[in-house]
């Protein structure tokens with residue numbers, strides 16, 4: 617059955633297309649700004665006007681949707697830019713929805729890009745305080761929904777945030793806005809390049825008191841089960857490639873749509889190897905993403921979304 621390309625195609629178990637991919641975008645203040653991210657060649661920080669043009673192309677390529685990250689003009693200890701009614705992401709959502717209404721727009725709900733210390737929540741003493749952070753997250757999610765976001769995606773890993781956000785959305789009249797929960801998010805070294813892109817590296821300590829220990833699998837199932845109970849509509853495993861076993865376990869246990877995030881470090885490793893002539897870029901892209909789909913992910917957040925459209929169309 618492997619003799620010809622046509623036969624192989626006929627018996628292929630896993631399909632991958634641009635519609636399975638969500639493309640992350642980094643939005644910065646200003647106009648006509650398009651700054652390449654050093655550690656992520658081919659990815660840019662862009663101003664809203666540039667992002668809208670980019671989104672027209674993304675939509676035409678048949679890519680499943682986008683996820684937005686914002687870098688505010690000023691950061692403070694209260695992450696006030698995260699839930700500002702006219703914050704950077706809120707304004708980006710409005711502009712993109714005006715320009716490309718049918719493109720699915722997901723917003724990342726987190727505080728680390730908006731705090732001056734770079735942590736995902738309110739810092740008390742030397743640690744992030746879970747419960748008082750829930751209020752910021754809820755306000756952010758509601759402000760994103762009000763701006764027109766199709767889906768909100770909390771990535772902070774605070775306990776109880778899905779329930780808090782669901783309640784906040786419902787009370788504000790956004791009963792129909794689904795929550796994509798970064799349910800099993802590990803404290804991973806592979807977020808390194810993203811922190812340059814989002815200017816969100818923690819200024820002290822690390823995220824191990826709220827993100828998961830890479831050694832744990834059963835705990836991931838508990839994290840997902842809790843988020844499902846709290847009202848998550850879709851769940852995510854992150855990173856993807858080094859955590860294919862977690863994706864498979866989640867697929868076997870839960871019936872919700874399952875996302876996986878092929879994170880910045882996974883992207884940059886492949887890009888760097890290809891730049892050195894050590895790997896074939898296109899084949900590495902397709903193999904890495906097909907493997908994530910084979911493990912059980914319904915859709916993948918990936919910086920290679922446009923490459924998939926170019927290669928598979």
Ligand code: PBG
Nearest residue numbers: 726728771806807810879880881
């Ligand atoms: C925000 C957030 C991070 C990523 C997505 N949302 C960074 C982090 O937790 O440090 C990482 C994405 C990537 O590496 O591509 N909390």
